[in-house]
Amino acid sequence: MDGRDWSKFLIPYEQAVEELKFKFKTLRTELKSREGYSYVEFVTGRIKRISSILEKAKRLSVPMDKIESGIEDIAGIRIMCQFVQDIYAIAALVRERKDMTVLYEKDYVANTKESGYRSYHIIVNYPVQTALGMKTVLAEIQIRTLAMNFWATIEHSLNYKYQEVLPEDVKLRLKKAAEAAFLLDQEMSSIRDEVTESQQQFEDRSNVVSRCLNNIQELYFYYRVREAAQFQLRFNELWEQEDDWGLKELAEEIQSALIRSKKGDQSK
Incomplete structure (x- = not known):
């Protein structure tokens, strides 16, 4: 432990989350006004808990003095949408923005995780103006459908309960549930125009x-x-x-x- 003041360390990340939430909520309003339909259904955000930051740093062998560059999701934004097609439309809009820089993307929609997890992740550099000047922080933007989010929320709760070591029968049932959720997404996408x-x-x-x-x-x-x-x-x-x-x-x-x-x- 390096004895850092975590409350001060997290201030730029808290600011980044609030600003990004506001910007994507504004994007939702603008899309509805301009196009009559928004790819963005709703937006949430969170700061990673200190205990989770420390656990992830330990798991990934990230030194304490490298946490800012080694842990990408201290600031996290989640954008929910109705249809799978909307995920890629939102990702394209994020790439075009000038107020953040996309570092890389992870497409777990097309490349589903073994667990059944589906989502689209974008890691960005986001600049915030603090009392000490401009600071750029890493933030993760997750884009997923409502069905994907429901499944991921359940998986997260079960992982917490079993401390990341899920029983095989639970893993199997979760995977089946993930497929059912994706079938629902596919069915909804087929009637998207209606x-x-x-x-x-x-x-x-x-x-x-x-x-x-x-x-x-x-x-x-x-x-x-x-x-x-x-x-x-x-x-x-x-x-x-x-x-x-x-x-x-x-x-x-x-x-x-x-x-x-x-x-x-x-x-x-």
């Missing part, structure tokens, strides 16, 4: 509803009470009828009325 189209329709309808209601409220702000009330009644009727086309036309009418109200207010 699923994404349905999600797009839901997103479009949600946006139209938000536009209608927000603009009706803004009409009240401009004292167009009667007009706003009439629009609200029409909205309620169309909503009950599930008339999506009618709602879109109504949204345009409300938008036009709001523009007129703003112009009238400016001319006073």
Whole structure:
């Protein structure tokens, strides 16, 4: 043990995790806005526990003064997606980014581990601005489907219980479960277009509803009470009828009325 102050040592890694989580969550929002569909379903992140860092350093024979370069996943980001195809789309987006440098990639989706583990790992150099200046840290980005993540979470719990030495029958059942999870991923991928189209329709309808209601409220702000009330009644009727086309036309009418109200207010 080198007597280092671990709380201070981990500060740049904690900052890297928070920044990367924010950036990939923002990417999800931007993709939904621009393309109507995001490859990113959700994002999590964590800092490796000190005990885990020490155990891994011992297992890999990494000297204490080489931990920063020898342990790649002290900062870890996990990106979950719906379909296997999305994993590779996200990986391509990561490669194109200018705010991090990809060092190498490990494709455990195409090259499944013996245990059945599937995931896509990208090791990056990520610069963070600290109180002491710029510092570049290693971070691991894992990309996997929801089914892969479910399986990996169970495997991790069992490895912890059996201290990495799983009984043979448990290994076999886990491997069968991994294959079942991958079959599910393959089946879902076969209907990807239908699923994404349905999600797009839901997103479009949600946006139209938000536009209608927000603009009706803004009409009240401009004292167009009667007009706003009439629009609200029409909205309620169309909503009950599930008339999506009618709602879109109504949204345009409300938008036009709001523009007129703003112009009238400016001319006073």
